Every structure is written in structure tokens, then in C-alpha cells.
Amino acid sequence: MSVLLDLAVGTLTQGLIYSLISFGIYITYKILDFPDLTVDGSFPLGAAVTAVLLTGGMDPFLTLPIALLVGAASGLCTGLIHVKIGVRDLLAGIITMTALFSINLQIAGSNLTVDRGTSTIFTAPATMALLGSLPLLYRKLIVSFVIVVLLKLIVDAYFRTKNGLLLRAVGDNETLVTSLSVDKGRMKILGLVLSNAFVSLSGALVCHEQRSFSATMGTGQMVFGLAAVIIGTTLFRKVSFVKGTTAVIIGSIVYKACIQAAISFGLPANLLKLITAVLFLVILALGTLREKGGARHA
Amino acid sequence: MKNNTLKKIVCVIVCLTLVMCLAACGSSKPSSETKIKTIGINQYGEHASLDNCRIGFLQGLEEAGLKEGVDFKVDYQNAGFDDNVNTQIAASFAANNVDLMCGIATPSAVACFAAAEDKNIPVIFTAISDPVQAKLDSGNITGTSDKLPVEAQLDLIRQLQPDAEAIGIIYTTSEANSVSTIAEYLEKAPAYGFTIEAIGVTAQSEVTQAVDTLLSKGVDLFNNLTDNNVVGVLPAILEKTNEAGIPVYGSEVEQVKLGCVASAGIDYLQLGRQTGAMAARVLKGEATCEAIPYETISEYGIYINSAALAEMNISVPADVAAKAIESSEA
Numbered sequence: 001m002s003v004l005l006d007l008a009v010g011t012l013t014q015g016l017i018y019s020l021i022s023f024g025i026y027i028t029y030k031i032l033d034f035p036d037l038t039v040d041g042s043f044p045l046g047a048a049v050t051a052v053l054l055t056g057g058m059d060p061f062l063t064l065p066i067a068l069l070v071g072a073a074s075g076l077c078t079g080l081i082h083v084k085i086g087v088r089d090l091l092a093g094i095i096t097m098t099a100l101f102s103i104n105l106q107i108a109g110s111n112l113t114v115d116r117g118t119s120t121i122f123t124a125p126a127t128m129a130l131l132g133s134l135p136l137l138y139r140k141l142i143v144s145f146v147i148v149v150l151l152k153l154i155v156d157a158y159f160r161t162k163n164g165l166l167l168r169a170v171g172d173n174e175t176l177v178t179s180l181s182v183d184k185g186r187m188k189i190l191g192l193v194l195s196n197a198f199v200s201l202s203g204a205l206v207c208h209e210q211r212s213f214s215a216t217m218g219t220g221q222m223v224f225g226l227a228a229v230i231i232g233t234t235l236f237r238k239v240s241f242v243k244g245t246t247a248v249i250i251g252s253i254v255y256k257a258c259i260q261a262a263i264s265f266g267l268p269a270n271l272l273k274l275i276t277a278v279l280f281l282v283i284l285a286l287g288t289l290r291e292k293g294g295a296r297h298a
Numbered sequence: 299m300k301n302n303t304l305k306k307i308v309c310v311i312v313c314l315t316l317v318m319c320l321a322a323c324g325s326s327k328p329s330s331e332t333k334i335k336t337i338g339i340n341q342y343g344e345h346a347s348l349d350n351c352r353i354g355f356l357q358g359l360e361e362a363g364l365k366e367g368v369d370f371k372v373d374y375q376n377a378g379f380d381d382n383v384n385t386q387i388a389a390s391f392a393a394n395n396v397d398l399m400c401g402i403a404t405p406s407a408v409a410c411f412a413a414a415e416d417k418n419i420p421v422i423f424t425a426i427s428d429p430v431q432a433k434l435d436s437g438n439i440t441g442t443s444d445k446l447p448v449e450a451q452l453d454l455i456r457q458l459q460p461d462a463e464a465i466g467i468i469y470t471t472s473e474a475n476s477v478s479t480i481a482e483y484l485e486k487a488p489a490y491g492f493t494i495e496a497i498g499v500t501a502q503s504e505v506t507q508a509v510d511t512l513l514s515k516g517v518d519l520f521n522n523l524t525d526n527n528v529v530g531v532l533p534a535i536l537e538k539t540n541e542a543g544i545p546v547y548g549s550e551v552e553q554v555k556l557g558c559v560a561s562a563g564i565d566y567l568q569l570g571r572q573t574g575a576m577a578a579r580v581l582k583g584e585a586t587c588e589a590i591p592y593e594t595i596s597e598y599g600i601y602i603n604s605a606a607l608a609e610m611n612i613s614v615p616a617d618v619a620a621k622a623i624e625s626s627e628a
Contacts, residue, residue, distance in 0.1 A: 006393035014386065101500055110474040113408050115433040116415060136416035137392075210385055211412045214405060215472030215500075217381045224382070259383065263375060263390050270344075272378060 009141050011260045015253030016144040017209060018224065020202035022232065022248040023155065024195035025225030030233065030244070032191045033171040034082075037093030037222055041100025042074040042196040044218040046203030048108040051213035055114055060121045064147075064204055071200020072193045074100060079189030097218075105215055112213045120208040140209060147205070151198070152245045167191055199225075227280060228252040234287035254283060335370040335398065335581050338391035340410050342403035343379035346552035347524065350566035351402050351424045351573070358574015362582075370397075370581060379526075381405060388413035398422060398581060400573070401441075403526075404432050404475065411439050420580050420587045424573040425566070427475035427524065429592050440580075440587040442573045446524060446549055447598040448482045450562035452490040454600060455547055458560060458612050459519060464493050466517035466544075468508045468535075470527040471498040479523050505531050509538045520546040522553055532556050545610040554601040554625040559610055561601045569595055601625040 021043060028036040046067040053063045074096055082092035114120070121127060122140050131139045158164045169177050170187045177184045199221070207213055232251025236243060258279040262272050339355070341348055352374070356366065364370055373396065377384035388409040391399050399414055399421045401407030407423035411434060414421050423434060423441030434441070455462065467483065469476035480496050487494045495517050497508040505528055512520065520539055522529060529549075536557045539546050548558030551565060572593060579585045600618065603626040607614060614622065 003394055006395075007390060010389040010393050011386075014389070105472055105500075110431075110477050111404070111472060113431075113433040116411075116437050206385075209412070210409065211415075212405075212408045214381055220380070220382070256386070259386055260390060263383070263387055266373070266375075268376070270378065272383060 006137060007260065007264070009137055011257050012253060013137075013141045013144050013209070014260075015256040016141070016148045016249065017205045018202060018256065019148055019228065019249040019252035020151065020198045020205070021221055021225040022228035022252045023151065023245065024197075024199040024202075025222070025229050026244060026248045027167075027191050027195040027198075029226060030229055031168055031171045032188055034089050034188065034191065035093070036075075036078065036192060036195060037090060038074055038078045038096045038100070038192070038196055039093075039199050039222040039225060040218040040220070041097035041104070042071045042199045042218075043203040043206075043221045044104045044213065044215065045074055045100055045107075046071055046200030047207035047213040047217060048104040048112070048203075049200075050204040050207040051108055051112040051114055054118050054120065054207070055112065057118075060119055060124045060208065061126065063208075064121070064201060067200045067204035068197045071203075072197040074200065075192035075194070075196030076189065078196070079192040082192075083185035083189055100218075101215065104213075108213050108215075111215060114207070114211040116211070118211075120211065121205075122208060144205060144209075148249060151201075152249065155245050163190075224255065228255050231255060231280065231283055234284050237287065255280075258283075334368070336394070336396045337370050337372050337398045337400060337577070337581075338387075338394070338396035338410075339372060339374045339400045339402065340384065340387045340391065340406040341374070341376045342384060342406040343526070344376055345526070345530070346555075347550055347566045348402050348425060350552070351570040354567040354570020354572075355400060355402075355424065355574040355577065356570075357567070358571035358576075359578050359581075360574075361571065362575050362578030364578050364581065377406065384409045385413075392417060392419060395419075398577060400424070400577065407434055407439075407441070408432060411437070414438070422573060422577045422580065422587070423592075424569060428478050431474055431478060435592060436588075438587045440576060440590045440592050442569050442576070443592055443594045444524060444564050444566070444569055445594050446479055446482075446564075447562055448479065448486055450598050451521070451547065451549070452483075452486060452492065454560060454562045454618070455492070455519065455521070456490050457615055457618050458607075459545070462492070462518035464495055464515070464517040466512035466515070466520045467494060467496045467523065468505060468512070468520075468528050469496060469498055469523055469525050471500055473525055473527065476523050476525045476528075483521075499527070502527050502531055506534055506538065509535050513538065513542050513544065517544065519544060522547065522549045522558065524549045529553060532558075540609070543610065545606070545612060548601070551599065551601045551623075551625050554603045554606075557603065557606050559603055559606045559612060560622070562598050563601060564595055565599055599623055 028034045049070050050063045050067055078092050078096040081087050081095055082089055122143055131142055166182055167187050170184050174184050228251035229248050231254050232247035236247035258276050262275045267275055341352055375387040377387055384405055392413040399410040399419055401410040401423045402425050404426045407426055410421045418438050421439040425444050427445050429435045429443055469480050483494050495512055495515055499505055499508050545559040548554045548561035550563035554561050576590055580587055600622040602622040605626050
């Protein structure tokens with residue numbers, strides 16, 4: 001029983017930490033309709049900066065706002081390249097992502113490990129004072145849960161502001177935004193800045209959790225985020241807009257649970273991705289079928 | 299509207315149940331037998347050297363008197379070079395309360411060590427060039443390093459090619475192992491009368507371009523490191539260098555089998571055996587990981603591929619031939 005619980009707690013933690021990537025993708029892909037590949041670079045950027053700061057002895061909690069800022073800067077780059085220079089959306093993201101690969105290595109020097117003696121947000125004095133009696137596994141879950149829920153509430157609140165409504169409008173109806181004499185380019189940049197700040201923070205949390213930065217850790221994160229967003233929004237298709245953030249958190253957890261299940265079944269690595277793909281398909285198909293069924297009954 | 303809320307709640311419940319079920323399915327296997335020890339092996343990916351490490355590791359355990367299925371069982375997982383899968387494998391080992399984790403290659407060892415922190419599960423690593431740089435040299439962890447015998451390799455090249463001057467090396471800038479080995483080559487090459495032309499790449503797709511660049515710079519030979527990225531496309535490298543008539547030296551026996559002319563390198567099977575012996579001591583309770591310092595292999599083999607050497611018109615001096623092991627596949 002405890003094994004089961006430990007696995008579930010570990011998977012939930014992974015899902016929560018990585019759900020910040022799906023927050024980012026939700027803003028760019030779902031709201032702005034912007035396929036942003038910066039993600040594969042801004043995710044390790046957050047981890048690289050965090051690894052360097054942690055080994056440099058900075059307070060673990062201070063690394064989080066810094067990761068947000070550097071992530072925002074990377075989003076700003078993609079935004080400026082796209083809006084001001086007029087490079088196509090996909091290519092703008094690719095340019096920043098490619099540059100970030102080198103930048104990340106410049107920041108961290110090489111793949112970097114944070115030793116056990118260095119405290120992370122999960123072992124910092126403040127965390128220990130509050131949750132010190134719990135094992136590390138549970139501290140990780142609680143701390144990530146608090147951070148993710150806090151950010152979710154902030155994002156939800158932002159979407160209800162005038163500025164947030166405009167951001168949402170850019171993806172749906174650019175003409176409307178322009179007719180309100182709002183610069184749609186500026187809104188796109190803002191969206192990219194927000195999105196990559198979240199992605200970078202996710203990288204930072206992974207660095208705290210894994211105690212390491214690897215140059216290749218960003219590979220495929222865009223695809224992960226996209227899958228999480230689509231799983232989440234498919235499962236919650238009929239739910240009102242604001243809950244989109246909740247949906248993508250659950251999408252992220254479901255994705256990680258699929259991988260965990262595939263690993264736990266002891267599947268060979270070569271088949272892992274195939275099985276994961278089949279699991280997604282089943283989930284998505286169930287979501288669609290349930291909706292059709294509901295329509296018939298209605 | 300009410301119906302909608304109900305649906306939402308049902309959705310959430312379905313999701314949570316799904317997560318729990320999936321987790322439950324996988325975890326039902328272990329803990330049935332109490333005495334038998336479980337070893338979780340996390341191998342970063344599949345290639346010949348890493349596979350040999352794993353095979354050797356299991357041999358080492360058997361040689362130490364532990365029988366698979368009687369004294370221990372193995373949960374072998376392979377991350378397929380995917381960092382996210384790697385993390386989750388390590389986490390599932392921790393959740394399953396394995397008695398020992400074995401990380402093959404640096405990223406796997408780092409992930410295992412991080413996952414083992416909470417329960418303080420002992421971790422044994424192998425195939426890591428620089429355990430100190432990877433911060434794996436203290437704590438409940440030990441293992442074996444596959445640091446390359448740089449001087450032995452330079453000496454071998456000098457004996458086989460007395461007139462050679464420039465050595466071309468391609469390495470991946472993000473692989474810490476490679477970066478530290480390059481530094482050692484740059485430092486030690488002048489003593490053997492060599493200059494080093496090193497080109498760093500960031501991805502496998504850049505390797506063949508790097509080969510062309512090195513060929514155009516007129517290097518006398520290529521030398522490989524244990525760089526996963528570069529070794530992964532070795533056949534493509536050999537195709538170009540064979541055409542240009544430039545020999546390639548490997549960093550271990552598997553590369554010589556693939557067509558490199560020679561190598562002063564590690565036998566990963568042996569490295570694995572040494573690691574298995576260390577793991578056996580920990581499992582038997584003879585020593586803790588803290589008490590065992592990490593080990594490197596002190597003896598290196600000379601491996602040659604006669605067919606490839608003949609093609610490059612390189613003759614092997616008698617004293618080298620005497621201790622060399624013929625390693626061509628054919």
C-alpha cells in the first residue's frame with residue numbers, strides 16, 4: 001500500500017511541476033494560437049540559472065523569481081523577433097530555442113549537479129520549519145502543489161482583468177483587438193513573456209527536485225506541454241473558460257501517470273513511447289466518445 | 299448548469315481514479331517476497347558499452363556468490379536517452395523501495411541519487427568519467443569510473459604512427475565527460491609530440507560536418523572519446539575518413555569492432571564486474587557505500603582491428619602486437 005501511495009505521490013509531484021509548462025503552452029498555443037518552440041530552450045534555461053544560483057549559495061526561494069525573469073526575457077526575444085522583425089512564429093521560436101542551447105551551456109558551463117548538502121526549496125529552513133516532520137517525498141508534493149495553485153489563481157485572476165481579456169481576444173479575433181485600438185503585436189509579446197516565464201519556472205522546480213541541470217533536458221518539452229493541454233482540455237471540454245488552467249494541470253498529471261504506468265509495467269524502452277501514444281489515444285477517444293454519448297441523451 | 303457541475307465532478311473523480319489505478323497496476327509486483335533483495339538498474343540508453351556494463355554488473359554479483367532469483371532480483375529499466383523518462387524510472391525505484399539502485403551512465407546515476415535522497419537508498423554507479431564533477435563522490439553512493447587512459451592512448455598512437463602530428467577530436471560540448479577529457483588531451487598531447495584539433499558539436503546532426511572540417515584542416519588521424527553523441531554516428535564518420543584514408547582511433551573495444559584501427563581502452567564488461575562486486579558487498583551488508591570509495595580501472599587493454607590497420611597501411615610494431623587483442627568483428 002505504501003508503495004502504491006509513494007508512486008502516486010511521486011507521479012502527482014511530477015505532474016504538478018511540469019504543469020507549469022502546460023500553463024505556458026496554454027497561453028501561447030491555446031489562447032494566442034502561436035506554436036512557440038522557445039519552450040525547449042526556456043525550460044532548461046530556468047534549470048541552468050537555478051543550478052548555478054543554488055551552487056553559488058543563493059537562498060533557494062529567491063531562485064524562483066529569478067527563473068521567472070530570465071524565462072520572461074527569453075519569451076520577449078521570441079516576441080520581438082516575431083513582431084518587430086516579422087519572422088514567422090515557428091521560426092522565431094526556433095531561433096530563440098537554438099540560441100538558448102548555447103546560452104544555457106554558457107550559464108551552467110556544462111551539465112551541472114547540485115550536491116545533497118545544498119538546500120533546495122524542498123529542504124530549505126523555511127520549508128523544514130513548516131513541514132519538517134514529513135518525508136521529503138511529501139514535502140515535494142506539498143511545496144509544488146502550493147506553488148502551482150498559487151500561480152493558477154494568479155493567472156485566473158489576470159484573465160479576468162481588461163488586459164487579460166484582450167490577450168484572450170488576440171487569438172480569437174485579431175480584428176476586434178485592433179478595432180479597440182490595441183496593438184495586437186504588443187499583446188502577443190506579452191503572451192510569450194508570460195508563457196516562457198512559467199516554462200522557465202517549471203525548469204527551475206525540476207532543478208530543485210532533481211538537483212541537476214542537463215543541456216538536453218528541454219528536448220520534447222513543447223510536445224509534452226501540448227499533449228498535456230490537449231488531454232486536459234479534451235477531458236474538460238464543456239467546462240467554462242477560466243477552468244482551463246485546472247484542466248491543463250490535470251492533463252499534465254495524466255500524461256506523467258501514463259509514462260509512470262508504462263515504466264511500472266516494465267515495458268521495454270523502445271516500446272515506451274508507443275504505449276504512451278496508445279494511452280493518450282484512449283484518453284482522447286474516451287473524451288470525445290463521452291461527449292457524443294452525452295449529446296445523444298440530451 | 300447543475301448537470302454541468304456534476305459532469306465536472308465526475309471528470310475529476312475519473313481522472314484521479316485513473317492516476318491511482320495506473321500507479322497501482324505497476325506497483326503490485328514487488329514486496330511479495332520479503333527476503334530477496336531488489337536491485338533497480340537504470341540504464342541511460344542502449345549502446346554496446348552500456349549494455350556490457352550491465353551484463354558485467356550482473357556477472358560481478360554472481361561471482362560474489364549472489365544468485366539472481368535467489369538472493370536478488372533485478373528491475374531493469376532503460377531510459378532510451380530521455381531525461382524525463384530517466385527521472386521517472388529513478389522515482390519509481392524509490393517508490394518501490396528497491397534495496398539498491400544502479401545507475402549506468404552519468405544522467406542515470408544523478409537521477410537515481412536524487413530520487414534515493416528521501417529514503418537514503420544506496421546507489422552504485424558505473425560508466426561515469428568524472429564522479430567528482432557530477433557530485434557523486436560523497437553520500438550513500440559509490441561505483442566505478444570509466445575515465446579514459448589518455449596517456450596510454452597517446453602512446454599507442456605514437457607507436458602506430460611515428461610521423462603523425464595533428465589529432466582531430468570531435469566532442470559534444472554538453473557532455474561533461476567529453477569536456478574534461480578534451481582538457482586532458484590538450485594538456486598531455488605536446489609531451490607525445492601531437493597537436494590537438496578539437497571541434498565541439500551540440501547535436502548528432504553536426505558531427506558529419508565536423509568531420510569534413512577536420513579533414514579539410516589536414517589532421518593525420520581522428521581520435522574518439524566515449525562521447526555518446528559522436529560514437530552514435532561512428533559508421534558515418536568512418537565512411538568519410540576511410541574515403542580520405544585517415545585512420546580513426548577508438549576509445550574502447552566496441553568502437554574497434556565497428557572499424558576503428560586501434561584503442562587503448564576499457565573493457566566495459568570488466569568495469570561492470572568490478573561494479574557488481576562492490577554492489578555485492580553493499581547488499582551483503584559487509585560495507586556501506588559511504589565506506590567504499592569509487593574505483594577506476596587501472597589496467598587497460600590494447601585493442602586492434604587488423605583489417606582496418608591494413609587498409610590504412612599502418613604496420614603494428616612487434617611489442618604492441620604482442621599485447622594487443624584482435625577485435626575485428628569479421
